Amino acid sequence: MSDPGPETELEIVHLLRALTVELGAHSARFAQRNGMHPTDVRALITLMDAARAGEALTAGHLGTALGLNSAGTTALVDRLERAGHVRRARDERDRRRVTVEVDERAVALGWSHFGPLIARAVELLSGYDARERAAIKGFLTGMREAAGADGGEPHHNGPR
Incomplete structure (x- = not known):
C-alpha cells in the first residue's frame, strides 16, 4: 500500500x-x-459532557472551561437558570459546594435539534469496523487535544 x-x-x-x-x-x-447565545449552548454541552463523565461542575469550573471571568460566568448561569435550562444544586458530599446541573427539559430540547445529526453520525460510524473506529477516535482525540492547546506549534513555515 x-x-x-x-x-x-x-x-x-x-x-x-x-x-x-x-x-x-x-x-x-x-x-x-431557542433565544440563546452560542456560549449558552457551549455551556450546556460542557455540563452534559461532565455529567456523562460522572463529574459535577461548579460555576467556577464551568467558567474556566469556557474561558469566562467570574462576572461572565455568573451572568451565564443566571441566564440559563432563568430560562429553565440549568439549576444550581448543593453538592451531596459538601453542602457548601454548589454545582450547576442541566435540566431534563434542556436535554430534551437539545435532542430535538441535535438528535437527527447524532443518529446520522452513529449510522455512519456503524459502517466502519472496530479498528477503523479506533483510528477515527484516535484522530479526533488528537485533534481535540491540539485545538485545546491552541493548535500547538506549527510544523511548517507558513500557511498551506
Whole structure:
C-alpha cells in the first residue's frame, strides 16, 4: 500500500475544517431558534459532557472551561437558570459546594435539534469496523487535544 501523500492528508484537514464550520452553524441555528447565545449552548454541552463523565461542575469550573471571568460566568448561569435550562444544586458530599446541573427539559430540547445529526453520525460510524473506529477516535482525540492547546506549534513555515 502506498503513502497517500500530503495532498490527501490536507484534504482530510480541510474536510475537518469544513465540518467544524457546519457544526458551528448547526449549533448557532439551535441557539437562535431557542433565544440563546452560542456560549449558552457551549455551556450546556460542557455540563452534559461532565455529567456523562460522572463529574459535577461548579460555576467556577464551568467558567474556566469556557474561558469566562467570574462576572461572565455568573451572568451565564443566571441566564440559563432563568430560562429553565440549568439549576444550581448543593453538592451531596459538601453542602457548601454548589454545582450547576442541566435540566431534563434542556436535554430534551437539545435532542430535538441535535438528535437527527447524532443518529446520522452513529449510522455512519456503524459502517466502519472496530479498528477503523479506533483510528477515527484516535484522530479526533488528537485533534481535540491540539485545538485545546491552541493548535500547538506549527510544523511548517507558513500557511498551506
